Structures are given as C-alpha cells and as structure tokens.
Amino acid sequence: MTPTDQLRAMSEDHSAHNYHPLPIVVADAEGVWLTDVEGRRYLDMLAAYSAVNFGHRNPRLTEAAKRQLDRVTLVSRAFDHDQFGPFVGELAELCGKDMVLPMNSGAEAVESALKTARKWGYEVKGVPAEQANIITFEGNFHGRTTTIISFSTDPDAKDSYGPYTPGFRTVPYGDVDALKEAMDGSTVGVLIEPIQGEAGVNVPPSGFLRAVRELCTANGALMIADEIQSGLGRTGTTFAVEHEGVVPDVYVLGKALGGGIMPVSAVVADADVLGVFKPGQHGSTFGGNPLACAIGREVIAMLRTGEFQERSRTLGAHMHERLGRLSGDAVREVRGRGLWAGVELTGKARPVSERLMGLGVLAKETHETTIRLAPPLVIGRDDLDWALDQLEIALKG
Numbered sequence: 001m002t003p004t005d006q007l008r009a010m011s012e013d014h015s016a017h018n019y020h021p022l023p024i025v026v027a028d029a030e031g032v033w034l035t036d037v038e039g040r041r042y043l044d045m046l047a048a049y050s051a052v053n054f055g056h057r058n059p060r061l062t063e064a065a066k067r068q069l070d071r072v073t074l075v076s077r078a079f080d081h082d083q084f085g086p087f088v089g090e091l092a093e094l095c096g097k098d099m100v101l102p103m104n105s106g107a108e109a110v111e112s113a114l115k116t117a118r119k120w121g122y123e124v125k126g127v128p129a130e131q132a133n134i135i136t137f138e139g140n141f142h143g144r145t146t147t148i149i150s151f152s153t154d155p156d157a158k159d160s161y162g163p164y165t166p167g168f169r170t171v172p173y174g175d176v177d178a179l180k181e182a183m184d185g186s187t188v189g190v191l192i193e194p195i196q197g198e199a200g201v202n203v204p205p206s207g208f209l210r211a212v213r214e215l216c217t218a219n220g221a222l223m224i225a226d227e228i229q230s231g232l233g234r235t236g237t238t239f240a241v242e243h244e245g246v247v248p249d250v251y252v253l254g255k256a257l258g259g260g261i262m263p264v265s266a267v268v269a270d271a272d273v274l275g276v277f278k279p280g281q282h283g284s285t286f287g288g289n290p291l292a293c294a295i296g297r298e299v300i301a302m303l304r305t306g307e308f309q310e311r312s313r314t315l316g317a318h319m320h321e322r323l324g325r326l327s328g329d330a331v332r333e334v335r336g337r338g339l340w341a342g343v344e345l346t347g348k349a350r351p352v353s354e355r356l357m358g359l360g361v362l363a364k365e366t367h368e369t370t371i372r373l374a375p376p377l378v379i380g381r382d383d384l385d386w387a388l389d390q391l392e393i394a395l396k397g
C-alpha cells in the first residue's frame, strides 16, 4: 500500500462521506503549488473555492498570523482588543459602508445577514410581525445551515433535512419580471450571488444586477450581495457587483477574507441597517477574534493596492481568450469573469478532473458536467498557460 492509499483508507473509514475528493493527499503547499505525500507536485486551479485567492502560505499573511500568534489569539467579544477596531474600520472603508458584523464561516455570515434583514424589516421598515419574506434565486448556494438549505433548489443540498424554515421565495436567476412579481410590501431583502459559484460560475444577463438594485430601492428592500466567493478580487474587481456599477445595501464576505489561514466572515452595511443589533441580540464566540482580525487586516491592505484585482483582470482576460478557443466536441460553453471560469462540457466532468490530476493540475468538477477553474490570483502567466495546455490534453480524453 502506498502512503496515499493508506491515508485515503483512513479518511474513507473514519470521515463522514459528505465529500468526493480527488484521490490526492496533500502534504504541503506554496503559492499556486501543492505537493502530495509522495512528493508529486500539482498546480492548484481551485484555490479552496477562492479562499486561497492570495496563494498558499502567502508570506505577508503568514507573517501577520505569526506576529499575532505571539501576542493574543482569543478574548471573545466580552473584551475589546487592539486588532478589532482597526479591522472593522478598515473593512467598512473597503466596502464604503459604516459597520461590520464579524463572524467565522460563510454560512454564519449569510445567516447573520438574513437575521439582519428580518430585524431591520420589523423594526425599521415596519413589516407586520412574522410576515417578512426574503427573495432568493434558483441555483443559489449560500451555505449549509438548516435555514439556508431551506431555499436551496439543489436536491442533494436540501433533501431529507426538513422541516424547512419558512419566509423565502425563490425565482429564476436572471428573471427581472419574476423578481418584480415576487416582491411585495413584506419583502425585506433580496439575497443574490452576483455570479453563482457552486451552480457553475453562472454570470447573470447583463443589466440584471442593476435591475435587482432598482427593484430593491423601489420596494424598500435590502439588496444583499453574497460576495463570499465572487468578492475580494476574484472577478478582476474588489466586488463582482462593480461590473454593473451596483452598490448593494449589504455585503456578505468570507472565504478569501481569512487569507486561507482562518475562517473569517463578515456582514457589512450602513448604520441604519446593522444598527438594529443591540447587546445580546446576536453573537459568536470566535467572531472578530484577534488572530482573525490581524489576518483580515493584512488581506484588506493587500486588496487596497489593487494588484490582485489587476492580475485577475489581465490574466483572466487571457484565460478566457484561450478557453474561448476550446469549443468543439468536448466543450459546450465557457462562463465567468476574471480568473474564474466554469467550463461546461458535453459529457461528464469527473473523468476530466481525474485526467487533469494525472497531468499535475487540480481542478474540481461542480455538479455533473462543469469544470471550475479558479487559480490563486498570484498565479504567473506561464503557470496558467501550462495548466490550460494540460486542460486541452485532458479534454481530448
């Protein structure tokens, strides 16, 4: 038995089977490269679903983490600490908003945004008790909690977890008329991924995000942009909503905010929205902890340079230009923006990601027929071209 087989057998025997990982066991990583327990190297074209936007063990981020590890790591929100004020201030400024509610995982931040919208709806908008509704879109992915999967349209994510949380209406992604139809005086929020990640990197029709913004304004509902995967540089701008010049009422952030080191998430909005929370009404033991804040501050400082957005924009244009030439027997469609692509195949995607792995490139299929490409934004042009060469080979079968 190889070390890989041995370790995989242990995972298989003792871990719940809620994932179907590629048959690799990673031992270490640097930048865009992963090394497995047998010394083989792979180019990471997934970047932990955009949580590793700045590359594995980015020196600026590991330095910030190490500095903080030697000072203080956790005090709970019962006490303030010297990283907290600067983190929330700097993140609010990056988003152009007043206030930040820090949490840990993405799903927690989405839950917090839903609670924010309901509380705001009752206490500010004046919706009658228990009547609030929130609109979501078909194909959405916002996390795995019981409430969040209540409005999922993916049977794998949803089935056998009922009874489901009421108060959500789901309309087709990109359908302005359906959205208009679904909204009423009790609508407190519209929760939207500016680009649907898990659904296969679905870019909405041009003008859709602007239409959502206008309908939210007209109906006095909060536009809640889940930028957990699309935000923080992935699409060539800090936020994916910028491609349509749209400013949501609420940003939901996660993944890359933790620099690939810690789970760090946040809800960001103005004081008239996040101001609804008073002491004791919401919280998290680990949310806003010193280590998370120190890493998050470094992530924000890196984003402020604009370097990563620029890399995603120029290398992403190059990647999409090459992917656009792929069409043929194997490829039905290529979607995406910046260094982010969903390559829709005519056949099953799993065998392609397995062949890619054999060629030294790690990319994971999403659903049955889509290969998702989302390399760390620090990738060099030569490495990117090499990975795309391997994809061409893998697609030939």
Ligand SMILES: *Cc1c(COP(=O)(O)O)cnc(C)c1O
Pocket (backbone or CB within 6 Å): 049, 105, 106, 107, 108, 110, 141, 142, 143, 144, 193, 197, 198, 226, 227, 228, 229, 230, 254, 255
């Ligand atoms: C990953 C993701 C989430 C959930 O984040 P977790 O940290 O896995 O809970 C929510 N929304 C979007 C758009 C995501 O991509």
